[in-house]
Amino acid sequence: MEKIRKLSKYQGFWPVVVLLAILLINGIISGGAFFEIKIVDAHLYGRLIDILRNGSKLMLLATGMTFVLATGGTDISVGSVMAISGAIACSIVDGRILPGAGQNVQAAILLALLGGMLCGAWNGFLVSKIKIQPIVATMILMVAGRGIAQLITDGKIVTVNSDSYYFINGYILGLPFPLFIVLFVVALVLLFTKRTAFGLFLESTGCNPVASHFAGINVNSVKWMVYTFCGVTAAVAGLIESAGIKGADCNNAGLFMELDAILAVAIGGTSLSGGRFSVPASLAGALIIQSITTSVYAMGVAPEITAVVKAVIVICICLFQSAEFKDKMRKRFSGHKQERTAKPA
Amino acid sequence: MKRILAAILTVCIAGLALGGCAGTPAEKTASAGTQSGAEVVSKAEGNKKLTVGFAQIGQESGWRDAETASIQFYAGQHVDTIDFKFADAQQKQENQIKAIKSFIEMGVDVIGLAPVVETGWDAVFTEAKDAGIPIVLLDRRAKVSDDLYATFIGSDFITEGQNAADELAKLLNNKGNVVELEGTVGASAANDRKKGFDDQLAAKYPDMKILASQTGDFTRAKGKEVMESFLKTYGNQINAVYAHNDDMMLGAIEAMKEAGMKPGKDIKTVSCDGVKGIFQAMVDGEANVTVECNPLLGPQFFETCQKLKDGETVEKWIKSDESVFRADTAAKDLPTRVY
Numbered sequence: 071m072e073k074i075r076k077l078s079k080y081q082g083f084w085p086v087v088v089l090l091a092i093l094l095i096n097g098i099i100s101g102g103a104f105f106e107i108k109i110v111d112a113h114l115y116g117r118l119i120d121i122l123r124n125g126s127k128l129m130l131l132a133t134g135m136t137f138v139l140a141t142g143g144t145d146i147s148v149g150s151v152m153a154i155s156g157a158i159a160c161s162i163v164d165g166r167i168l169p170g171a172g173q174n175v176q177a178a179i180l181l182a183l184l185g186g187m188l189c190g191a192w193n194g195f196l197v198s199k200i201k202i203q204p205i206v207a208t209m210i211l212m213v214a215g216r217g218i219a220q221l222i223t224d225g226k227i228v229t230v231n232s233d234s235y236y237f238i239n240g241y242i243l244g245l246p247f248p249l250f251i252v253l254f255v256v257a258l259v260l261l262f263t264k265r266t267a268f269g270l271f272l273e274s275t276g277c278n279p280v281a282s283h284f285a286g287i288n289v290n291s292v293k294w295m296v297y298t299f300c301g302v303t304a305a306v307a308g309l310i311e312s313a314g315i316k317g318a319d320c321n322n323a324g325l326f327m328e329l330d331a332i333l334a335v336a337i338g339g340t341s342l343s344g345g346r347f348s349v350p351a352s353l354a355g356a357l358i359i360q361s362i363t364t365s366v367y368a369m370g371v372a373p374e375i376t377a378v379v380k381a382v383i384v385i386c387i388c389l390f391q392s393a394e395f396k397d398k399m400r401k402r403f404s405g406h407k408q409e410r411t412a413k414p415a
Numbered sequence: 416m417k418r419i420l421a422a423i424l425t426v427c428i429a430g431l432a433l434g435g436c437a438g439t440p441a442e443k444t445a446s447a448g449t450q451s452g453a454e455v456v457s458k459a460e461g462n463k464k465l466t467v468g469f470a471q472i473g474q475e476s477g478w479r480d481a482e483t484a485s486i487q488f489y490a491g492q493h494v495d496t497i498d499f500k501f502a503d504a505q506q507k508q509e510n511q512i513k514a515i516k517s518f519i520e521m522g523v524d525v526i527g528l529a530p531v532v533e534t535g536w537d538a539v540f541t542e543a544k545d546a547g548i549p550i551v552l553l554d555r556r557a558k559v560s561d562d563l564y565a566t567f568i569g570s571d572f573i574t575e576g577q578n579a580a581d582e583l584a585k586l587l588n589n590k591g592n593v594v595e596l597e598g599t600v601g602a603s604a605a606n607d608r609k610k611g612f613d614d615q616l617a618a619k620y621p622d623m624k625i626l627a628s629q630t631g632d633f634t635r636a637k638g639k640e641v642m643e644s645f646l647k648t649y650g651n652q653i654n655a656v657y658a659h660n661d662d663m664m665l666g667a668i669e670a671m672k673e674a675g676m677k678p679g680k681d682i683k684t685v686s687c688d689g690v691k692g693i694f695q696a697m698v699d700g701e702a703n704v705t706v707e708c709n710p711l712l713g714p715q716f717f718e719t720c721q722k723l724k725d726g727e728t729v730e731k732w733i734k735s736d737e738s739v740f741r742a743d744t745a746a747k748d749l750p751t752r753v754y
Contacts, residue, residue, distance in 0.1 A: 103647075110674060111673075115675075227477065229665075319635055325634075364644065368648065370648070374600055376630070
């Protein structure tokens with residue numbers, strides 16, 4: 071019991087509990103079929119793999135978004151940046167733009183990442199230098215981004231034909247490649263925030279930018295950096311998305327993903343007003359959202375009510391996470407000593 | 416820092432310039448079209464030419480671009496007999512209303528309109544009616560009383576659904592399990608393609624069963640995700656997939672391949688629209704049938720306009736010429752597809 075209490079102090083504890091609960095409920099309803107993992111064509115195949123693979127885009131977005139939210143900002147342009155990066159990469163692989171690159175996949179990926187970086191830097195510039203409110207500053211790119219992507223692809227869905235490009239959404243050692251990308255990015259990020267002072271600067275900037283400034287932290291460059299990084303993660307997510315459908319669909323790639331990303335971070339327990347943050351908790355949040363989608367499909371919920379079912383689950387999770395709500399429930403059920411009884415049905 | 420800033424700005428500007436270049440050809444053709452139209456008007460004053468004003472929604476999808484191109488192409492070919500005025504509303508109803516009002520002032524013979532939304536047309540349609548100008552609705556309907564417009568030219572989504580059911584029955588010899596990928600919930604194309612398909616199966620093919628039906632929002636990514644889930648739930652039980660549009664089917668084909676199945680063989684496919692991508696898939700042997708939803712309405716549109724000008728009566732709903740394309744002729748059809 072002591073151990074659990076200690077563990078529950080971690081920000082990531084409750085999101086992971088919720089995630090496991092969702093998976094467990096699915097497993098029970100499906101009679102175990104949900105956890106079934108087979109080997110097909112020398113790669114693992116099953117619903118859990120689907121969650122990891124389809125959730126990888128959201129995990130990447132949530133990683134970038136965690137930092138942005140930790141500085142007290144927000145970035146609602148990530149969905150459009152995904153569309154831009156997919157459009158750049160697919161158009162180059164297709165030879166539609168930059169025929170000089172010779173449909174080189176590496177060049178396409180690099181330029182797409184560079185594009186995402188520029189988009190992020192543009193957001194960072196507007197927020198940190200011009201001091202536009204983050205939601206407004208990033209809204210510019212959210213609206214214009216899809217237009218830019220459409221210009222790149224000439225308003226069409228560009229279908230690519232390149233096995234090396236498909237590999238971004240392929241398999242390595244039987245596991246989905248996007249998963250390795252996520253692991254790599256997260257390892258990098260954890261190293262950077264835990265082993266250097268950057269994590270501290272970030273929290274400090276989010277808690278009180280003015281005090282941080284006087285303490286000698288370059289608040290503006292911290293902000294600029296996190297928005298740029300967020301742009302890059304969005305670009306990577308865009309590459310995964312376009313490789314998954316073997317084409318760039320500018321109208322729909324990453325549509326409303328920015329909201330999912332913000333929700334993932336919020337479910338992970340990072341405050342939207344900045345300050346303390348936890349990347350692993352956000353990853354758990356992202357997986358929760360993806361597993362809700364997957365379980366809605368698995369249970370065969372009628373399409374007309376899918377959105378409502380998802381919303382109800384999210385509300386339950388948010389209530390479950392809220393300390394205030396748990397406190398109230400505890401008072402109501404004061405006869406019980408265990409806090410777990412406060413869990414809403 | 417300033418240097419970085421300068422670099423970023425330069426790249427942004429360069430990007431805009433590039434984008435501008437990419438954008439111009441379309442604009443040029445559009446403005447050229449209207450200009451030549453205007454010149455023709457001044458020359459042809461009092462002539463017995465057919466004058467048509469058309470208010471298009473704007474650039475929206477490859478499908479709509481093909482429709483616009485088809486209409487402009489037909490008008491361009493018949494410059495001697497048709498005086499065509501084109502207005503791009505950029506997805507705004509007020510722009511379409513403005514365009515219709517200016518067409519009324521010009522005194523055109525017929526006004527064509529692809530309404531961006533369904534409601535809010537009564538006032539301007541009444542104006543056109545008072546001026547004695549018939550209105551032809553193209554590919555989308557407007558919620559107005561029947562006497563305010565002359566005719567609607569467009570697809571019959573229910574027939575498309577029925578055709579899809581017939582094709583699927585042929586592929587499966589009237590027996591088997593189907594999963595259905597629906598379009599966006601509430602969209603008329605999704606509702607009617609589902610209704611036509613489901614009713615036809617229930618009425619004519621009792622041995623064919625719909626195992627599951629879920630929305631894929633008309634997108635490739637969602638179509639793939641939903642298909643992945645279907646494959647896990649039903650596995651080998653699935654004999655065929657019916658998708659409300661080709662893009663969802665292209666996503667589903669990817670899901671089938673990843674699950675180690677052969678789309679088009681292990682699992683038969685029928686989808687709607689007839690975009691290039693699905694023809695490529697049919698050539699590759701990964702898809703079976705597509706039920707066309709034709710955007711090339713130019714010829715039908717102008718023929719109807721001519722009839723209206725001549726005072727002939729036309730039907731209230733003119734169904735667009737559509738056909739079904741199968742894998743065996745796909746290689747021959749692919750080069751002729753324009754959208």
